[in-house]
Amino acid sequence: MSKFHLAQLNIAKLIAPIDSPQLKDFVDNLDRINALADESPGFVWRLQTEEGDATSIGFFGADQIANMSVWQSFESLHDYVYHSAHIEVLRRKKEWFHNMAESHMVLWWVPAGHVPSVEEAADKLALLRASGPTSEAFTFKKAFPAPEQEKSTSTEV
DSSP states (O other): OOOOOEEEEEEEEEETTTTSSSGGGHHHHHHHHHHHHSTTEEEEEOOOOTTTTTTOOTOOOEEEEEEEESOOHHHHHHHHHHTTTTHHHTTTHHEEEOSSSOEEEEEEETTTTTOOHHHHHHHHHHHHHHSSSSSTTTTTSEEEOOOTTTOOEEEEE
């Protein structure tokens, strides 16, 4: 069992208010996609309010939503994002979100059992934006192994 888990933050800038007709399909899919994450192999934790999602957490601004979760491994998160029904929603992101000029998603390793704060996630995103992918803050395209792993080089995906 790994001593580290993979945390992720993904922010998106809404094209309209969350309760608008333009975002109805997105909102209508939230419960299904969140339940899919909760039941996926390797899922550990996700940021959510009492309503079961994180759309009302306005840390990054009123026009942005955040998705944050922790997974047992890089592979388990990658499988959920790209090889589950989640991909259906991901393919439609241009219908609901503005294209962001700077990095909007970051991955980083946390000790198993640690629940990252939104502030910690924001710091990791700022680090990625300032320095590019490093072992402290990286992306799916340029991932780094967990600290306990022997390999010290990045993995190009």
